[in-house]
Amino acid sequence: MATDASPSPRRRWLRRGVGGLAALLVLVLIGVLAVIVGNSYALREEGVTITTAAGPLRGVLALPRDVNGPVGLVVFVHGDGPVEATSEGFYRPIWEALAAAGYASLSMSKPGVVGSQGNWLEQSLHDRAVEAETLIDWALDRPEIDPRRIGLWGASQGGWVLPEVAVDRPEVSFVIAVSPAVNWLDQGRYNLLAELDAAGAGEAERLAAIAESDAVRALLNRNATHEEYLEASTDDEPMDRDRWGFVLRNHTADATAALGELGRSDIPVLLVLGEDDRNVDVDDTQRAYARLLGDRLTTARFPGAAHTLARSGVEQSALWGVLVGTFAPRHVFVPGYLDAQRDFLVGLP
Structure with missing residues (x-):
């Protein structure tokens, strides 16, 4: 009696599954090797x-x-x-x-x-x-x-x-x-305007952002508390207490004088x-x-x-x-x- 030599649907599925798994393992191995090589340093x-x-x-x-x-x-x-x-x-x-x-x-x-x-x-x-x-x-x-x-x-x-x-x-x-x-404050203003430009902000949005920035500067200049800052802020994500303290301590930073002194050295x-x-x-x-x-x-x-x-x-x-x-x-x-x-x-x- 003649028999069908073709594999059963179950066997075909198993072979495809095994082949697919093997291909996946090869891809994973290639990926792992690429990560190892790419992250190996002298x-x-x-x-x-x-x-x-x-x-x-x-x-x-x-x-x-x-x-x-x-x-x-x-x-x-x-x-x-x-x-x-x-x-x-x-x-x-x-x-x-x-x-x-x-x-x-x-x-x-x-x-x-x-x-x-x-x-x-x-x-x-x-x-x-x-x-x-x-x-x-x-x-x-x-x-x-x-x-x-x-x-x-x-x-x-x-x-x-x-x-x-x-x-x-x-x-x-x-x-x-x-x-x-x-200069810290100059850098902050440049960053604000550059991000507004990149976001395609309109004139009203720009003016509001600049006004918020000016208000924060005024608070920094008078050494305001974090509570005063939170009360005045309209920012959706205001600075927390630690961040406010960090900015308060450092917002007057300017490297001009130290760079001038460095320029008088031979470094x-x-x-x-x-x-x-x-x-x-x-x-x-x-x-x-x-x-x-x-x-x-x-x-x-x-x-x-x-x-x-x-x-x-x-x-x-x-x-x-x-x-x-x-x-x-x-x-x-x-x-x-x-x-x-x-x-x-x-x-x-």
Whole structure:
């Protein structure tokens, strides 16, 4: 009797299921390998704890993987927000670029973040400068660090900290400033107007936002309490007590005097700016740095770069940011950004 040699529907379904599962496993394996390769760096990371005025801070000392003997050191000074030591991993491509020039990187989680004690919102910018100097003191006792090659890297809000530390500590031999502002209030107004422009705000919305900003400035100028601020605010998401206190302590920040003093030293400065920055008026920053630092300044500007020097498209798309950040984190940043920092260090005397 003849028999049907074709597989039963159940067997066909099983074969398709097994084949589909195998294909899925291959894709998962490829994805895992891509993440591993994309997130592997030529670094040796050591967890460290350093006692500061805010309490013990936890962080990372990232050393060049294949360098023996003392190396230079870059002390990281974060921008605004609850930044942890690696900045969610986005510092590692920068550390790798600095390591290629023979430099280690030291970065601590802010007070109150990932095991660091204290509350970063209770700090003044001067407190942050003192903290950075404590990190320098710690580094001077480390045998793997060359004390003649210690410098600072700072982003955004860190720009108000860098010049104070640089002029106060003779050990500082260079500065890398990424997207810094000069005056706190000027930066805030620029950011407000840039965001309104990006959102296509109408004239009435712009005038209301400016009026709200002016009202907050008036409260800051008279040292108003948080309760007074809340009573006067029309913001849908007003600042909480800690944030109000932080802004109240720091809103008069202006780096002009310290930058002028830095310009009278022999410390080389690399200024890195993104031309799509909505947070900071990069033209104003570049003019001020050029005027105050003179020939000690090297400037690198990047088209298509946002405030973080990420590609603008990556920063503005949550999905694209996650995908690139996960599989190819070096490509989060605009081309040339990492190279500019490495080359600056290589060219130091």
